[in-house]
Amino acid sequence: MGPSKPALTISQQAFDEMVKENIDDLGMDPTEALQDAIETLTLQGVDLSGIVTCAPGEVKDNPVIQCLDRLKQLNSDQNDVDEIIVLLDKLSDLCTIEGSGNAAIATRNGGIELVCSVLLNLRGRSDRGLVSSLKAMASLLHDVQSSGIFQKNGGPKMLVAILNDGSQNSNILTACFSVVAAAATGNEIIKESFMELKIDELIIRILKIDGKESIPSLYDAVRILLTPDDNRVVASQVYGYARRFAKIGIAEALVDSLKEGISSPSLVSATITLKAVAVNEEICRSIADCGGVDAVLRCIDDSGEQGNNTVARVCCSLLSKLAGSDTNKSAIVEKGGMDKLIKLASRCSDDPSVLQEIMSTISVLSLRSPGNAARAIEAGAGDLAIQAMQRFPGAHQMQKNSCSMIRNLVVRNPENRTLLLNNGIEKIIRKAKENHESCKEAATDALRDLGLDNYNV
Template identity: 40%
Template sequence: MAPPPRKAQISQEAFDAAVRENVEDFEMEEGEAIADAVHTFQLQGVDLTGIITDGRGKEEHPVILAVKDLKLAVDDNAGMDRLCEALDKLRLASAGENASIAVRNGAVENAVLACKLLIDENNASYVSTAMKTLLSLLNDEQSKKDFFSSSGCDVILNFLSRHDDSSEISMLSAAVIASSASGSEMLKEEFMHLKADEKLIKILRRYVENAEVLSSACDALKALVSPDDSNVLASNAFKNARTIWKAGGVNAVLETASSNRKDPTLLVTLCATLKAMAVNEEICKSITGDNGLELTLEFVDESAKMPNKLLAKNACSLITQLALSDANKDAIVLQGGCQKLVTLASCYSEDVSVIQEVMSAIASITLRSPSNATKAVEAGAIDLAVEMMDKHPQAPGMQKQTCHMLRNLASRNPENRQCIFLSPTFVHACQLQRRILCCVARPGPGQLQLEKEMGKVDKQILSVPHQPVEEKMRKFRQEASPREGCVKHQQLGRTYVNSTPVSNTLAGKRRVDGATRQKPQHQSNTKRLRSDVRRPPPDPNRAFNGAFFFLAARLRCRERSCRARKRSHPHPARSAKTQSRPATINDRDDNTISTFTALPSDLYVYLAHTQTHRLKLCGQETT
């Protein structure tokens, strides 16, 4: 993904000049002039971060005065007491939105210089003051650039090495690493180059009983392995996670979690850190092998007994990440993970965010695993999904994860489909979220209901704006199998289309340089598309056939209508020669299929798994 566009910036002098112009030329009051200047620059897309807009001049603003005092103390080498006093004054003055003003006027560079003067000091209070000041300033992109250019990473790690016996310095150092590395790829790389991960792992193993230090160290590790810098095209977060895992970081976090099971606040941070580190199957397996899965399921039980929304969400999120490894899915089910997740969702039935994480976890556990899907259904996952979708119709995130879970339950388990889609509550909940379903067909009223639902599909097709996918679909059609008259296995979004009828407009002819010629009769008929080749009978083992052929029939009817309109109202720019020549496969109406591919991918998923009864569609029986 390309970096986001940068906003234009102006200097403080340019803003002050605009205010003076409003006062002198337009005779505005000072407050009105400032408001007009702010509004004008905002309309122009100018970033006013760090600009003084309260009317006080640059010489009178307390943040500017504090930065000047610190600069004087650093330049004059005025002593540790005065230096710390200037640092503390800057920290208090740069609280809140004033931090950006301080950064714009050189506060970070001067704070790092002050820290360098304090490296050889053994007074922990001086170092603590300097670290707190730095921590209050590192909150935007510019401050992190200044921190990097001033060699702030070296200073922090020097503090951490010299004062490793101080819990306060260790906590503040880890907090500075977390704050600066978050959202900055260059600082992540610099800290990893300086072996900051090894120092953080030592902190985890040294301060096992100090929750504040452990929380800061975990935040720092999580910042180093999170790809959260939108200004770079590729991140080294995956590489950093593997490096930290090889250095023993995952094992240290698990040991910390095992020793602090009664601290829910710390457990939330530990679960989030483990999830960020579990970037591949090897690490996921190592977490499970080091008793990490048992701990996570224990956290799920604890959050169900003693309500803790944050712990419940993070524990479920960690289970979702661990379930990305196929080897871990069976382990989760064997330890009663499905039943525990369903119980947890029942305890938090009013909290949509927790339910969403539970549904996501069950969806990951049951993906490509029929046995796990059966266990989830036995645990009550279908009843839970139907109840939650009906109870929270205005929660799209939860509805989406629930649909993914139901898809996994029904994908490879035909016995589960009727349980899901015969529930009127489920259909009603899906309709509320505009999930267009193909209802299960029954004789009589069921067939009418099917027609009604497919009418909604038609409306959905017509409401989708045209998308430029003609070339893609033309290539898609050209990959037709001559032997079977159906399109080969092709991926559309997240769904696989296995049997699409192919037009027989060629009728055994091929176009050569704008003309047509009949193919020699002695050549094999299997190498061309014949007009008498019929669509192969649908395979009863393919759940897609019923709903797909129904849609395909409607699309072909619409295609014939489009052709009729084109014949009755030909395009004026076409030549007579072009109009008279036989139609080829490339001349078919692309809008028909492009609108079909523009449908939401969830629709394909539902259509693939809702037909469990026979339908008579286009004169053929499908299963």
């Protein structure tokens, strides 16, 4: 499939002239003229993001434009740092108002280029100003076009230089990695730029220096650098980046955060990031070798005891990924993983989003392993499937994961088929198949491997 056709665009001047023509030539009042211009251009498929939609002469009254104009004046003087900081913070606030379109307006009117210039001018002069500049930049980076402007203005190189300068200042680090995450989202070219600048080595160094201090945006940055989210490219390089991160010790650094336990403010972020790093069997095994499986199982126990469903969900998701390695699969079961998962399910029985992750993990543990499938049934996986599917008929992802788990529990274990069929699983699976389009394939496979002839009905 080729790249999508770019949307038609219009300049601010052309938009203003169109509104003016509606007033002068067609006799419309300003409000009617503005609405007509917006509707006409929208019907023509024109992208109006970044356009200040107002009556002629009122563009300068827009708070984003006013903020940028004043910031431009002060930046050229480089004197009043305090007012520059106030303006940067105001720009951040304006651009983070959901649905306002302010980030697009600022970008179209030179906001990114201006904030890049401010960053360069404040670097080495004011740490507080640097943090405000970085926060403003993160608020401006909202799409591929804005991150492209950031790239053209040397953004990645500038950020890595600031990170090297400020590696002892947690506020600068936090703000910098927020910009890395925002810039790299959906942009393969920027991911590549950061990796060419060896940001992976810098991140490991910072993690080792500040290992005990929580920098959530650092974890976000790593996760996004390793996420193939740019639909413009056919083959992403992020899997190679994950291998690079693994080679220089990211697994050990992240597992250390998990070992701090459920009280660690970095636990959820580190867990999600570790899952992004675990792209092949070798890395999954290396995570287990440095204590990753033990740490995850301990966090699963603790999350159930403390009723922390968020931690439970992300830890089960990571365990499922680690179980992709046959060596890890055996270790997880030997360490009582099956029993811990069923115990967690009983404690989180009212949350289908946790149950679906538990089922996904049991499914992976049972894949091509009759012994593990037997162990799962002994632990109560069959009862879990029946009770959860009956209790949450509308939870389509949980229903799908349950069907997949049932399939893996019975495909090589005929004795499990009889047990589940006697407990009424066929009717429950057929209901899921009927109610949810997304469940049809998994439900059909489960019915077939349960030994039913009419599985495709």
